[in-house]
Amino acid sequence: MSTTPTMNLPSTPRGESKTPHFVDTAPFDPGASEPTANEDERYLRASALTLIWWKFRRHRLAVISALVLVALYASLPFVELIAPYGLTKRNGDFLYAPPQTLRIFHDGGLHRPFVYPYSFTFNEETFTRDYKVDVSRPQPIRFFCPGEPYRFWGLFDASFHLVCPPKDGTMFLLGTDRLGRDMFSRIIYGARISLTVGLVGIAVSFALGLFFGGLAGYLGGWVDNVIQRLIEILRSLPELPLWLALSAALPANWSPLLVFFGITIILGLLDWPGLARAVRSKLLALREEDYVKAAELMGASRSRVIGRHLIPNFMSHLIASATLSIPSMILGETALSFLGLGLRPPITSWGVLLNEAQNLAAVNLYPWLLAPIIPVVIVVLAFNFMGDGLRDAADPYH
Amino acid sequence: MISFVLRRLATMAVTLLLISCLVFIIIKLPPGDFLTNQIAELRAQGGEAAAAKAAFLIKQYGLDRPVWEQYLAWLGVWPGPNGFSGLLQGNWGWSFEYDRPVNEVVGDALWLTLAINIAVVIFVHIVSIPIAIYSAARQYSWGDYLATLLGYLGLAIPNFLLALVLLYYMNRWFGISIGGLYDPKYATAPWDWDKFKSLLQHMIVPTLVIGLSGTAAMIRRMRANLLDELGKQYYVTAKAKGLPPTRALLKYPFRMALNPFVADIGHILPGLVSGSILVSLVMSLPTVGPILLAALRSQDQFLAAFILMFVAVLTVVGMLISDLLLAWLDPRIRMGAR
Numbered sequence: 158m159s160t161t162p163t164m165n166l167p168s169t170p171r172g173e174s175k176t177p178h179f180v181d182t183a184p185f186d187p188g189a190s191e192p193t194a195n196e197d198e199r200y201l202r203a204s205a206l207t208l209i210w211w212k213f214r215r216h217r218l219a220v221i222s223a224l225v226l227v228a229l230y231a232s233l234p235f236v237e238l239i240a241p242y243g244l245t246k247r248n249g250d251f252l253y254a255p256p257q258t259l260r261i262f263h264d265g266g267l268h269r270p271f272v273y274p275y276s277f278t279f280n281e282e283t284f285t286r287d288y289k290v291d292v293s294r295p296q297p298i299r300f301f302c303p304g305e306p307y308r309f310w311g312l313f314d315a316s317f318h319l320v321c322p323p324k325d326g327t328m329f330l331l332g333t334d335r336l337g338r339d340m341f342s343r344i345i346y347g348a349r350i351s352l353t354v355g356l357v358g359i360a361v362s363f364a365l366g367l368f369f370g371g372l373a374g375y376l377g378g379w380v381d382n383v384i385q386r387l388i389e390i391l392r393s394l395p396e397l398p399l400w401l402a403l404s405a406a407l408p409a410n411w412s413p414l415l416v417f418f419g420i421t422i423i424l425g426l427l428d429w430p431g432l433a434r435a436v437r438s439k440l441l442a443l444r445e446e447d448y449v450k451a452a453e454l455m456g457a458s459r460s461r462v463i464g465r466h467l468i469p470n471f472m473s474h475l476i477a478s479a480t481l482s483i484p485s486m487i488l489g490e491t492a493l494s495f496l497g498l499g500l501r502p503p504i505t506s507w508g509v510l511l512n513e514a515q516n517l518a519a520v521n522l523y524p525w526l527l528a529p530i531i532p533v534v535i536v537v538l539a540f541n542f543m544g545d546g547l548r549d550a551a552d553p554y555h
Numbered sequence: 556m557i558s559f560v561l562r563r564l565a566t567m568a569v570t571l572l573l574i575s576c577l578v579f580i581i582i583k584l585p586p587g588d589f590l591t592n593q594i595a596e597l598r599a600q601g602g603e604a605a606a607a608k609a610a611f612l613i614k615q616y617g618l619d620r621p622v623w624e625q626y627l628a629w630l631g632v633w634p635g636p637n638g639f640s641g642l643l644q645g646n647w648g649w650s651f652e653y654d655r656p657v658n659e660v661v662g663d664a665l666w667l668t669l670a671i672n673i674a675v676v677i678f679v680h681i682v683s684i685p686i687a688i689y690s691a692a693r694q695y696s697w698g699d700y701l702a703t704l705l706g707y708l709g710l711a712i713p714n715f716l717l718a719l720v721l722l723y724y725m726n727r728w729f730g731i732s733i734g735g736l737y738d739p740k741y742a743t744a745p746w747d748w749d750k751f752k753s754l755l756q757h758m759i760v761p762t763l764v765i766g767l768s769g770t771a772a773m774i775r776r777m778r779a780n781l782l783d784e785l786g787k788q789y790y791v792t793a794k795a796k797g798l799p800p801t802r803a804l805l806k807y808p809f810r811m812a813l814n815p816f817v818a819d820i821g822h823i824l825p826g827l828v829s830g831s832i833l834v835s836l837v838m839s840l841p842t843v844g845p846i847l848l849a850a851l852r853s854q855d856q857f858l859a860a861f862i863l864m865f866v867a868v869l870t871v872v873g874m875l876i877s878d879l880l881l882a883w884l885d886p887r888i889r890m891g892a893r
Contacts, residue, residue: 390570390577393821393874397829398847398866399581402859405851406585488713492833495715496848511716515837520723530716537711 178456209473212550219546222539229536233349237307240342241320241328244505246305248327248337250277253286253523256332256340263295271295274326285522296323332525334513343510344529350506352536354421354490355483361425362432363479369429370436374444375463381437388430396427400489404498413504420499424486435478439471473551481544484537491533507533559882567875574867575642579626582860590616590651590856629860642864648857652850657861661843665865667736668842671765671831672869674758676820678766679773679827684816686770687777691785692804702774709771714830715837718764722838731756736840761838765830769823777816784808814885820877824870832866 203211214220232239248254257272274296275288304318322328331340373384403423407416443449444467452462493499494508495515502509507529513519514526590612597609612618617625627633629648631641640646647657690699725731737753744750784790785808793803835844843862850859 395825395828
């Protein structure tokens with residue numbers, strides 16, 4: 158294209174006579190030039206976000222998973238209210254107590270929710286703990302009640318709970334552990350750590366992936382080559398031994414909270430190559446799109462092309478792939494804590510809880526200690542389904 | 556083909572070099588390893604002999620040298636106190652915890668790790684190919700849904716717990732002894748048919764557990780590949796010309812879908828090796844897994860470094876094999892076209 162100073166056409170980006178970026182401020186009505194039917198109109202005018210939402214909504218399993226996850230994350234600030242017992246409350250008379258079933262039928266009639274009490278005897282012949290259930294005395298559980306006191310958000314003392322054990326009774330819906338601590342409450346408290354691990358870890362890996370992937374895709378050349386090789390090397394290494402080695406390298410005198418951050422950063426450090434690769438390939442592919450060329454021809458600066466046109470377009474993809482890698486982090490933390498190299502008590506995560514179920518005696522005698530596996534599976538599946546739905550919806554124009 | 560193999564070998568060498576560097580950094584990262592503790596202890600003892608021994612240790616392990624020299628000496632490309640003697644020369648270092656050379660400590664564990672991983676790779680392929688073909692050919696049938704569900708569960712259940720639970724039930728239902736790779740009574744026995752049979756029995760659970768998530772991933776990808784091919788015109792033409800469905804499926808689309816499948820061996824391998832380490836820890840299999848964990852806990856640096864290196868070599872060589880297979884299958888890759 159030849160440009161002359163009199164013509165109001167943008168020159169090639171490297172030309173000296175570059176015209177400033179032109180944006181017409183006059184209102185633009187696309188319907189005026191090409192009238193369309195009402196239904197089509199609604200579709201054509203919808204923003205990318207709306208289109209993504211419409212497409213995502215059709216994926217029923219993904220929507221349900223998203224709702225489950227939102228509910229779980231929304232409940233995290235209020236675990237003290239939800240859990241019937243405190244995190245460290247020990248019930249000395251009920252060590253390794255089996256789960257109590259929540260019932261609504263007593264003696265053939267409907268009854269408000271209750272549990273049957275049980276009493277503990279030590280069988281001296283078999284050396285097992287026997288719990289005898291007393292089916293004659295239903296103990297109704299209480300709702301919206303004052304229970305065990307706690308310090309809410311570290312700000313003020315409170316004792317309000319959504320559900321409380323019966324008066325003078327117990328309510329161990331998932332049994333108790335070796336110190337008589339209620340598993341159900343501990344799982345609820347553990348959600349706080351286990352669910353945040355994934356988010357913090359993905360934030361680290363997201364930042365690294367965006368940085369390295371952006372650098373590789375944007376600069377190209379030898380930088381691209383070096384980063385590509387680095388990605389290949391990191392991807393060819395088995396993650397677990399490296400996680401083990403790195404978490405063994407965390408100083409032993411760190412506080413549990415520091416260890417928590419250390420572990421999440423370690424999980425994120427090894428996860429970014431996948432995201433970086435996605436960013437790079439998306440950057441390279443989108444650079445060839447017509448609208449990018451159009452923006453360039455209209456004289457948009459490089460930062461505007463990247464910030465206004467490229468990033469919004471691949472962000473949806475990135476969020477989808479990030480969602481799909483959260484489960485591996487949650488599972489990674491669970492595995493590390495299970496092996497005793499991850500988080501340490503008093504920080505309680507699902508992996509820390511599972512650490513107690515490490516031996517076969519637990520599987521044999523106290524199978525309820527394996528209960529934390531249920532939320533792990535639910536959360537991992539929900540993230541997978543939601544990620545699948547997001548990935549399918551991420552590109553609404555195809 | 557030869558130039559492709561040579562190029563691939565060169566890349567592998569560079570990759571391994573960088574990995575060795577990474578491993579060395581990780582091993583040197585924790586403050587206060589086994590060796591420095593020992594030296595500090597000797598110094599605290601005081602006395603002529605202890606001081607001499609501390610000085611000897613410092614000299615022997617090059618602690619007075621810069622880190623990069625220590626690294627190169629460990630690798631075997633720089634003269635250490637005993638001349639060139641490192642990984643490349645087959646001297647894998649000294650385990651301080653066991654007070655024996657590393658190669659004596661790891662010994663058989665290397666072969667068993669290799670055996671388990673090969674068994675798992677074979678298992679994953681034998682199981683996932685037929686299931687994937689069935690799932691794709693009968694899309695949205697009950698069998699397809701079942702396979703998808705199993706796949707998702709394989710993805711979501713942590714394999715260490717599955718190992719624990721399966722181990723328990725295998726013992727309860729089939730009387731297979733818990734943990735280890737063969738019955739304790741064969742521990743010192745020479746290898747014969749009975750011991751081999753016991754080994755095979757004990758391999759079932761680990762193979763199943765380690766392979767589950769890999770199988771799930773394989774089925775999903777193979778099914779998607781095959782579905783892509785099934786929509787193409789050549790398949791429709793083949794069917795329209797009267798080729799029996801099974802033959803039409805196996806002769807063309809299946810072969811096309813196999814390509815990305817072979818490439819996937821490289822992708823699932825790191826996961827499998829990770830899984831085998833984790834599962835061996837839970838099931839106390841005599842692989843490198845438990846040795847690695849113990850070495851990391853006691854900061855037995857050369858032992859841990861060697862095992863990390865071994866595990867990396869395992870995956871990198873596995874990826875090389877999968878790449879070579881792919882090149883052999885697909886001339887486009889062999890010729891360097893993209």
